[in-house]
Each structure stands twice: as C-alpha cells, then as structure tokens.
Amino acid sequence: MDAIDERDRAGAGVPRRAFLGVALGGVVGAVAATTGCSRVDLTGEPNGGSLLSRLRDRGSVRIGFANEAPYSYLDKNAKLTGEAAAVAKVVFGRLGVPKIDPVPADFGALIAGLRAGLFDVVGAGMSITPSRCKAVLFTDPEFNASEAFLVPRGNPAGLMTMEDVARTNVRLGVLLGAVELDVALKSGVPESRIVRFADQPSAFDGIAGGRVDAVSLTSISLRWGLKQRPHLNLEVTPPYRPVIDGQEFIAAAGAFAVRPDQSKFVAAFNTQLHGLRDSGELLALQSPFGFTESDVPAPELTAEKVCQG
Template sequence: MVGLQADDNGSRSTRRPGIRRRTLLSGSAALVTAGAVGASSGCSRVATADTGDGGHLLDQLRANGTVRLGIAGEQPYGYIGTDGKITGSAPAIAERIFGNLGVEKVEPFPTEFGSLIFGLNSLQFDVVAAGMYINPERCEQVLFADPEYQMKDAFIVPKGNPKNLRTYADIARAKARMATGIGYAEIDYAKEAGVKQIATLPDQLAGLLAVEQGRVDVFVGTAVTVRNVVKQTGSKKVEATEEVTPYMDGKPVIDVGAFAFRTPERNLRDAFNRELHKLKRSGELLEIMRPFGFTKDQMTNLTAEEKCRS
C-alpha cells in the first residue's frame, strides 16, 4: 500500500516555474516495460535546431511512419491499459490527427509527468500527449497546440460527504486532511484557499483508497479523473462531488490541456492545429474524447496564445 507523503514547499504552482500534474490508475507494470522500450529507441532521435524556418519534423515523421508520444500514465489522458496497449484521450486524438497528416503509427513513451518537458526537449519523444495544462511558465519551454479540453476539479469524499466539502474554502474551514497527486496544480489551489494539511499520493486510485480507509478526508483531482476512478472501482464507500472551480488571486481558474511540441517545430504545431480545428468544427473531437469521460462542457475554443498570456 502506498503511504501518504506530506507536501512541503516543493509543490509547483500554475504560476511558479516548474512542471506538475498527475499519474496512473492501471497498467503500472506495462508502463515500466513500455518506458524501457521507448528509451531504447533513442538511436532514432533527430536533432532539432531552431533554424527559423518552422522546423522539418513533420517531414521526418512522415518518412519514418511513426510519431513518439510522451505520456504520463494518467487516466483518462494518456496511459497504458491493462492489455498493455496505449490508450487515453490524447493518444486517441493523436492517432486521428497524425493519421490525417500522413503519419501511420503512434508509439508511446511513458514517463513521469514532471519529466515530460525535459524528455521532449532532450529528443526522447516527439510530442507531449498527456493533457498537459497550459500556463505561461510552460509556454517559455515548449510550443503548445490549441487546447483540446477545459477542466475544473472535483473531490473524492466519504459517502454522504459528512464534512460537506464542496469548495477548497470548505476544506480549509473544516481543517480537513486533504490529499492530491504528486505535481498536481490542485496543491496550489488548496494553499491559496488556506488549506494546511496537504499530502501527496502517486495517483487517483491511491487517493480513493486513502479516503475509503479514513487516512484522509478528501482527495482532489481533475473532474473527469475523479469521476472515472469512482465509477470504475464501483466503490460504495466514497463519492465524487460536483465540479469545483479553483481560485487564484481571487479569480476563478479554468485549466485547459493541450499537446506540446519543441519550440522550433512551428510547422508541425500549426499542421496539428489545423487538423484539431477541423475535428472541433465537425464535432468529431468530442466523439473521440467521450469514451474517456469527457462531455460537451469540457470542450473549449480557447487558444494557446490566450492561456500563455494569462
């Protein structure tokens, strides 16, 4: 059983520099195995230099027939299923878009969420396909496509929600023991609301179990992730709350997630965006994401440029 890890000062904010957010529900062994396989493909890396012409990676991917996706092992965004195959909303979108761009195969490269940007920029894989939140600090390190979804938070609480925890402020007022994932943006939202007891756990399944066993009063994560884990486990001891809007500096926050590319590869990002916008206009994007728990409420027309400025 995974133990609780108290959060000290290492939690990364959506405002402070660094990398954060999320982890794994199932397929841990497959994740490790696939990671080792992905690491062995390093001999096929192609150096990327900012020549000012927008990059040529798309041409190289078409020639190779394969694009390597950096995933972080978190449902529903990108993970290795119990059958050992890559799945999740981001890989499903990648299969459609890169297929339309003439790249036949997507290959997973599982890693920790905090290693995704480093792995991308060190050429371990070609694109981050992990539902990564866009914020100004990350925009200085990578080139984001426009977001495919927007997201609020939700809580896992004991059945009946005995402490009536429906906002971060409720957690603070109740002096409740809160847990969330390692690297999750929710750590900063909780601190902003005055929450004092914050522990970190490796994933949402560990969070659900911690609430079931009374080791914490609430586990906080993204709304789709929380709903999915409660539904998939069929737990009779916990429930998911309605969606929760976090606040920073007194302003409501709605996070958005997107694919990320190396900064020189503007041509690839722009081609990806064109196909993404086609899927949005036709309604196909929602149909691709719906099996992973997304709804019309999670669809967004925000742009990466807007979020990079916010």
Template structure:
C-alpha cells in the first residue's frame, strides 16, 4: 500500500512539474529578454565612462555629464529610460567591461576604428561627431613641435597619452618609437606628466585637450595652435565618435540609431554638443558606422 501511495505521489509531482514548465513556455518565461527590453522595463541603463572631458566625466558634485553622456541620455529618455547609472572605468577597460556585462553600453566619445569594430562582442552605433587631434607642450614650444611627425623626428620628445586611445596607434604609425610613448590612465594624468617634465608633449582630441587645459589654467603649458593633423595611409585622419554596444544587442543599436537620426534632423544633436565646445563643423552629417571604418 505504501509503495502504491509513493508511486502516486511521485506521479503527481511529475505531472505538476510538467504543467509548471509548460505554463512557463506558454507565457514566454523561457524567452531571453534583450538588453533594450530589460532597460526599458527597469527604466534604468548602466553606462561605462572614462572621466574624460568633454565626452564623459563626473562633476565635483558627482553628476555624470559630457557630450556623449548627454546625447545618450536624451536618446534613452526618448526610448522611455529615464535613469542613467555611470560606472567609472579606465579607457582601456571600457570594451572589456562591456563584454563582461558590467554595463549596458559605453558612452565615452570612443572613436570608431577597424580594430575596435572588429573586436569580439561589440558594435558601434552611428557617429555622433567627427573631430581631429591636438597637442600641448611647454609654453613657448621649445622643441618646435607642430605634428606627430615632429615628435617622431625629435629624439628628446616623449609623449604622454591615455592607454587604449587611437592616438597611441597614430603615433606608432607615423614612426614615434614605443619607448618614447608614455601611457597613462586618463588626461589629467597626461597633463601631470607634462607639468612634471616626464613628457614633452601630450595629445588627445581637440575638445578633450582644450577642456583639460581650461580646467588647469596653467600658463606654463600651451596648446599648439598650428598643429598639422596626422597622415595615416596617405590620408589625413578623420575620427568619428560613437556609443558602443555588445554585438548581441542589435535591437538596442537599431533603436539608438533611429533616435540619433531624429536628434540630427531636429537640430537637437548640435544643441547638446555645443555646450561642450563642439561646433556645426563637428557634426557627422549622414555618415554611418560603415563609413567611419
């Protein structure tokens, strides 16, 4: 009798499990939720940033802002996501952090490059701006440096650059020896290296460099105004900056691109980035991520 009861209970439990699993499948509980669906449901998105003005940085009051951040913030609000949580990360760790799902996307003004676009598990949205490089040196420019090529040809010139940036590759491409390139975590560290005499040159994009110089207000340091943009593979470098996603987030990228296009069409994109030192000349026009690679 006991054996029959045990068998009956076991059968009942088995049937209950089957019905529960069937119910889950019926109501779609086993369907994987996309990142876009999750952040829209939660109303919050987590972004990785590298504390580099004017693209993405934290104010003294702890507020996350910057041109890339504010573009992404407006787009996410248009998609129904009103909260943005920032994760501060060194620039070189942004893509690995995205791949490891530490955040949902990267808003750091990151340049679209073939190497990054080909990295495992990441994709760029369409460009938000286009920009060139700039350099700063000791006031008076004692080494008479006006280009990356000048850095390569001046044996006593050492240049400091944040790790993971395209400037590092550009410097190598024009012939600057790796042992004369100092990699640092961020632009404040690069400026400190120049101020301390550990580097004779620092480089970044024009808005980023100008922002750090304006903040420092150090009269012993100057931006080289007559700077010649680097020539890579016979062409002057044109850089496009964009937001980065995991390559599984196609619906997220499509929705982001659609809202970015709306910002461009309405003129809101220029209004947002103008506050951070960009001009109409820095707009990406009709360029897509494919054009930028």
C-alpha cells in the first residue's frame, strides 16, 4: 500500500466521491435499466464458479468501491487506499492476482454494479446484512465495528445507545443505504425523525448546520471524519453494540462481496483472511486507518452467521 500522511488522508475521497460516484452510478443505473438486474443469471457457473481462475489468468481484479474513507478511497494521486484496499492488496497478491483495478461507484450502486458485471468484487467495507445476503455472496468479515453517534460537544441529549435516541426528540442523521437506518427503526426511532444523507461529508455538514441533532455511523467512520474536521464543535460518543429484542445486533461486520455463484472464490479468500487475522497481520493493515483490536472479528463470527440475522 502506498504510504500517505495524515494531511493527504484528510480530504481524500471527499471531492471525488460525488463526481465519480454519480458518474458510475449513472452507468450502473443504465445497465440495470436495459438488462434488468433482477434478470441477471446469478447462478450461471456450476460447482462453485471459476472467478479465481479467471482473475489469475487475467492477472488483475476489478474492485468496486465507494470512495469512502477510511475503507476504500482514492488518495491525492488517484491511487486506491484505505482499510479494505490494504487488505485486498495483500489477499489478492497471495491468491496470485497481483493487480487491482479500482472501479468507483456510489455505495448504493455497488451491488447493482456487481450483478451487472461492472466489477468482479465489492471491496468497500460493506456491512453484511440478511437482505444483502440474498443478492451477493460475502466473505467472512474483515472487521466487526461498534456503533457511535456524532453529537454536539458535551452530548447535551446524553446519547449512548439507539434506545436513547428513541426516547428523546433527537433528529437522527444516517447515510443512504447504510445499516444504521435498520438499527434506528428496529430500536423504535420514528421515521419522521430520521434524515438521510448521501455521504459522510454531507452528514457532518448536516449536524454542523443544525439539520440534525446526531449522526449514527460506525465509531471508526465518525472518529476518522472528525479527525479531518477538528474545527467543528462536535464529539463522538463512546462505542456501543446495538441490542435488538434482547440480543446483540451485528450491525457493522464488513466484508468483501461477489456474485452468489462464486463459493470457490470465497473459500480461497477466507483462507487467506483467516490467516491474516490469526497472525495479527490483519490489525497491522487496518490500524493506520483508525481500526483497533476491538474491531477485529472473532473467529466464530462468519458470514453465514451474520446472514442468518
């Protein structure tokens, strides 16, 4: 991974996200409209698929990403960096695929782009959810992040968990397509008090400008975002794990995704990922992007388990 200092990271992904995301999002939409994503044959390759063989023959992999720091984004030299990018470079290198071709897309268009064949793999720190598991096949998690809130300094509403949001009159900001919306609704936060933002910078602008009273995201994303904008009179609350109906809700177990017919690829990817996790290399790759030991997934946390809900 190309090293970049904190000043380079500070604005990485922000100006490019809107332009590149919208541009490729339009392409994905056009493909979806003409081919009909729901009609794409998602089980076209028997016996677990041949994606890995094709990637090895080609010598490269097309990775769809959302240009969102600190997961996968373009640095000032238009080179792919971030947590998921760092993990991908090592894993694919060990799988015999030396080159990564980044393909930017709006986060909400990543699954459609994968299904339409615009890229081979989604590598954007995408959270595994039961609904997404119906459309794509996930690797085991590369991280399991806690949730938190971005709030005015001093946390005047005393927010610590989503239940606190539900019992107050707080207006909550979430990102379009992000899992935090599900957490909020399942925790009893009324739809009328939820404001959706297109991306992290607009959510930060929203709370700074008074449109919302709090923003819900992973603690990783919020810490990273606030580090880039320390002048804002805001703070990040302590991390927490959502509890729904008395059970811990896995809200942010991030993973890579491929088409559902590529189980052989996922098995090979998981072997390398587990090796990185068990050796401590995984945390070493992730820590420059704000990840901590608590974000490393436990061995028993598999994609299959998270997909079951």
